[in-house]
Amino acid sequence: MTHPGRVAPNHTHPRDVPLIVALAALADPIRLAMVRELSGMEEWQLTCGAFDVPVGKAARSHHFAVLREAGVIEQRDEGPCRVNRLRRPEFDERFPGLLDLVLRPEFDQPGTSREAS
Amino acid sequence: MTHPGRVAPNHTHPRDVPLIVALAALADPIRLAMVRELSGMEEWQLTCGAFDVPVGKAARSHHFAVLREAGVIEQRDEGPCRVNRLRRPEFDERFPGLLDLVLRPEFDQPGTSREAS
DNA sequence: TACACTGTTCGAGAAACGACGAACAGGCGG
DNA sequence: CCGCCTGTTCGTCGTTTCTCGAACAGTGTA
Numbered sequence: 001m002t003h004p005g006r007v008a009p010n011h012t013h014p015r016d017v018p019l020i021v022a023l024a025a026l027a028d029p030i031r032l033a034m035v036r037e038l039s040g041m042e043e044w045q046l047t048c049g050a051f052d053v054p055v056g057k058a059a060r061s062h063h064f065a066v067l068r069e070a071g072v073i074e075q076r077d078e079g080p081c082r083v084n085r086l087r088r089p090e091f092d093e094r095f096p097g098l099l100d101l102v103l104r105p106e107f108d109q110p111g112t113s114r115e116a117s
Numbered sequence: 118m119t120h121p122g123r124v125a126p127n128h129t130h131p132r133d134v135p136l137i138v139a140l141a142a143l144a145d146p147i148r149l150a151m152v153r154e155l156s157g158m159e160e161w162q163l164t165c166g167a168f169d170v171p172v173g174k175a176a177r178s179h180h181f182a183v184l185r186e187a188g189v190i191e192q193r194d195e196g197p198c199r200v201n202r203l204r205r206p207e208f209d210e211r212f213p214g215l216l217d218l219v220l221r222p223e224f225d226q227p228g229t230s231r232e233a234s
Numbered sequence: 235t236a237c238a239c240t241g242t243t244c245g246a247g248a249a250a251c252g253a254c255g256a257a258c259a260g261g262c263g264g
Numbered sequence: 265c266c267g268c269c270t271g272t273t274c275g276t277c278g279t280t281t282c283t284c285g286a287a288c289a290g291t292g293t294a
Contacts, residue, residue: 007259007272016227019218020144027140030252048271059253061272080261080270097214101136110133123242123290147282165241176283178242197240197291 009064014071014087014094022095025070026102030055031063035072038086039103047081123194126181131188131204131211139212142187143219147172148180152189155203156220164198 014022026032030053037051048064049057064084067073071094074085091099131139143149147170154168165181166174181201184190188211191202208216 009272018227019221020146020149023140023144023219027137027144028252029137032137049269055252056254057271058255058273062252065272077260077271080268082271095218098218101212101215102140104136110135123240145282166239172282173284174241175243175285179282181241194241194290199241 008077009068009075009082011074012069012071014091017069017071017094019095021070022072022091022098025066025072026098028063028066030059031067032102034063034067035086035099036103036105038073038084039088039099043085044076044078044083046084047078048075048084049081125194126185126192126199128191129186129188131208134186134188134211136212138187139189139208139215142183142189143215145180145183147176148184149219151180151184152203152216153220153222155190155201156205156216160202161193161195161200163201165192165201166198 026035033053034051037053038046048060051060053060053063055063064073064075068075071087071091074087075082076085077083086099088099143152150170151168154170155163165177168177170177170180172180181190181192185192188204188208191204192199193202194200203216205216
């Protein structure tokens with residue numbers, strides 16, 4: 001056995017994810033874009049290759065693994081493709097408000113809040 | 118001039134901090150411990166050297182810079198020491214709930230929530 | 235002035251991270 | 265059965281991050 005082409009992805013439930021792991025998973029621009037894109041879709045509707053991120057499929061696969069092990073996403077094989085789902089409810093129960101924060105694209109630019117003084 | 122010993126620390130207001138920067142700053146065990154230790158103290162009461170973290174003062178200084186530039190802490194010189202403060206209100210206004218999450222030590226261990234099934 | 239104390243900066247090394255191309259494996263359609 | 269498409273794994277490379285020791289500078293005290 002050299003290359004195990006199709007193995008069942010090993011998931012981690014958000015319940016078993018330390019906070020640091022969740023933060024580290026979300027503290028990356030590519031993964032952040034993935035999570036946001038996923039949040040705007042129906043569940044199980046976005047295939048791995050369909051994400052609009054500027055990296056090759058190898059790096060993509062790596063990022064999926066990170067997000068999976070951080071309890072952020074869930075994956076399922078559907079024919080030749082692998083489809084994705086944001087673990088919104090489970091993740092929210094474990095880390096309330098974190099996904100809400102992350103899904104606001106206006107937090108990328110500085111000074112977006114109505115500043116005073 | 119070779120080594121500028123005491124310069125005014127350059128702060129960044131949370132308002133000007135991108136989300137990624139905030140997440141990356143908090144996604145480190147040492148800095149997380151610092152933030153938590155700081156949260157349990159009066160403001161301006163903890164000096165840089167008084168933090169209970171297992172790294173030397175050089176690394177410590179580096180972590181302080183990261184936290185400062187992420188808008189998490191504020192520093193002020195008080196005599197020969199540099200004292201610290203958590204920017205709780207400003208940071209909360211920019212990233213509501215993030216500090217709340219981070220300050221819960223029970224999120225470090227997995228499975229702390231009442232698990233089912 | 236001289237000295238102890240505090241914290242920053244530099245330089246270097248180790249480790250972790252992210253990216254790619256290539257090779258591989260499963261599903262599906264010819 | 266043979267390709268085509270999809271996605272994972274491997275090996276490698278380059279960058280970033282974390283850490284330390286050493287040198288330096290400011291404050292306060294003897």
